[in-house]
Amino acid sequence: MVGTKAGKATRPVASCTECQRRKQKASHQMPRYLQRRPKPSVPSAEPAETPSQRSLSDVEIANIKDAQSETTTGDLPALAAKDELRNLGYLPDDQNLLFGNAAPISVLSSSKQASDAASPEMKNVLRLLPPKPYTDILIQRYLGVTNFNYYCLYPPTFSHDYAAWWSDRANGKPLAPEFTCLLIRVCACSMQYLDAKIQQKLESELGESAQSLSENYHHAAKQLSNTIAPGQGGLTQIQQLFLTAAWFKSESLFVESWHTLSSCIREAQELEMHKSSSKAVLSEFDIEMRRRIWCLLYVWDWQMSLLLSRPPIINQSSSPFELPNMQLERHATQDGPPSPVTHIAIQAELGRVIGRAPRTTGGTLDNTQAESLKSVDPQAFCSKYEYESQFTAERWLSPIQNPLGKTFAAVIDHNTESHKQEDPSRTSETEGTQTSFESLLGKEWVGTATILGPVPFPSEEGDTSNLKPWDALIKDGKYQVPSKPFAPGDLNGAHIVYVIVDMFVLPGVRGKGHTRRLLEIIIKAAEEEAMFFGASKTSVTGQIEPENVGAQEFYEAMGFKVWDDAVLMESRHGEADTGKHSMRCLW
Structure with a gap:
């Protein structure tokens, strides 16, 4: 048993180089707890000073300090390496003895100084x-x-x-x-x-x-x-x-x-990402990254808005954007995988199509017109649903925003449970309140009608009493409209003509006088404008289909005269349409 213990005691133990270095270094130094142990307080007689015992000279003290300084300097490479690894994240921030003695308090790394200033x-x-x-x-x-x-x-x-x-x-x-x-x-x-x-x-x-x-x-x-x-x-x-x-x-x-x-999105707009990059002084890479980020924000905007039933943050009508070219990940051959942003670009295109599509809820203008063309007496209209259903939102609104025409709408005011006729093409002020076109879009539209004009008869025609009102509007088989608005005095003594287009009232509110009210307001507006221009004679005309007997009877009841002769005109689709015209002259 004694021999066995002796054998175990003499067995060499493997250790790493760093541990061996520490052991070798520690063997030449007295442990700190021994150095700091206080001297025993047992009184002893002071030995007599002998010639061999003397105090250290200033030169010897200086030599000792130099030696300590050299020792400290020799440890600095290890300390520097320690700081670098700690800054790279490989070691904890607390002091440790892996690289030797702890760093002196007065020695601070540059990264430590930078972090203190952060x-x-x-x-x-x-x-x-x-x-x-x-x-x-x-x-x-x-x-x-x-x-x-x-x-x-x-x-x-x-x-x-x-x-x-x-x-x-x-x-x-x-x-x-x-x-x-x-x-x-x-x-x-x-x-x-x-x-x-x-x-x-x-x-x-x-x-x-x-x-x-x-x-x-x-x-x-x-x-x-x-x-x-x-x-x-x-x-x-x-x-x-x-x-x-x-x-x-x-x-x-x-x-x-x-x-x-x-x-x-607001941060991106601060960098003008919503604007065209054609004038931006940026590198091609920066332009492409801006396009990608703005495209991504646009996709998130329209999807989150639909998800939460909230208005979009980005104004789609006033913020056109450029799709990314997706060339950063291009491959030498065309058979490579598509760009990782392809699905974002496709969703952006889908969002733009959805934004341009006619709205189908809320009773707004485009829904009213689409309903009239799709399901209610299609032969009463010169246009067709298949044609106008492809209109963009801008195309739907163009008649309203046309300065050469005036659009009137019958809207439901749910606060008073009554129907009002408004002119959305103009902004009117009544009793200090301003009614704008944007406010009318939020209401339910049940009927619309547009009047175009005025168009004067040419002065060389002389007496126009025997002329048909639409003769002033038709040229080469098409309606003609003025190329620019007239100024006061331009139509003094002239015979001017207006034409009614896109007249429709939803079936659910028919029989309540809204169609009659719309027509009365149109005629009144034409009379007032003719008086403003100083015209001598005013006519209002419109076009209806020959088979629409009900419409003919309605216009006759309103004082219009239905002419039996047909007028051959080119339709919007490039085909020939035959239509009877009704007219009423106002003096």
Whole structure:
């Protein structure tokens, strides 16, 4: 047994080079707890001073200090290496003895000085950011998987900036708050889409759940983002704000996501992303990235607006945008995979089509006209549903906004439960209140009618009493309208003609006098304008189909005369339409 113990005691124990170095260095030094032990307080007789005992001279003290200085300087490479690795995230921030003695208090690295000058929000982000190996895992996971959902980051550029950020942190350079915020945003979003294996590894080694880490990163990024002034963060700030909206959406916080999207869009508008890039002094790459981000924001806007039943944030009519060319990921052959932003561009095109489509709810103008052409007495109209259903919103509104015509509408005022006839082509002021066209769009339209004119008979015609009113309107088989508005005095003593077009009232409100009321207001408006121009004679005419007997009887009851002769005219579709005309002359 004695021999066995002796054998175990003499067995060599393997140790690493660093441990051996520490042991060798410690063998030449007295332990600190022995150096600091107080001297025993037992009184002893003072020995007599002998010639061999003398105090140290100033020269000897200086030599000892130089030796200590050399020893400290010799340890600085290890300390510098320690600081660099700590800044790269490979070691904890607390002091340790892996590289020898602890650094003197007076020796501070450049990165330490830079972090001391950073804002509290920046310090909080740097404190929460995981060490670099774990950050690398999150970044690679996001760029390789999560980023393809919306592709708001261009991986080559982000990877380059990511490496430069760690280098700047190691060298003690100031860190850009917008990219630091984007970096921790990426980590927060990446935590939401980890597979089971990576999630288990990170949770066990970081000591927190993935959900808790994601929320901590999100709140730290929010605080840092609030320190960035509007319009100062550039494209990076817009990207990190979009990732905030994406983070909220992944957490099923759709209202918070919509509000964050609004902030992101306003930030993009500060950089004029909603404007054409033809005059922008930017590189081709920057222009392409701006197009991609704005296209992505547009897609999110119209989809979130439909989801939450809210008005879009981006004004589609006044904010035309350019689709990305998707050439950054182009391949040598045409057989390569499509660009990762192709699905975003397709959704943007879909949103533009939906924005241009005629509205089908709310009783607005286009719905009324489409209903009239589709389901109610189609032979009463010269136009066809198949033709006008393809009109864009701008085409529907063009008759109303035409300065050479006036459109009247019968609208329902639900506050008074009565129907009113309004002229939406003009803005009228009554008793100090202003009724605009935009306010009428929010009401239910039950009938419309448009009057075009005036068109004067040529002065060389002389006596026009025997002429038919539409002779002034028809030229080469087509209606003619004035090319410009007339000024007072231009029509003095002239015989002028107006034509009624697009007259319709919904079936549900017929028989209540709305059609008659619309026609009376049209005639009154024509008379007042003719008086303003000083015309000597005014005629109002319109075109109806020969088979529409009910319409003929209505116009006759209103004082119009139905002419039996037919007029051959070219229709809107390039075909020949035969139509009878009704007229009423007003003096």
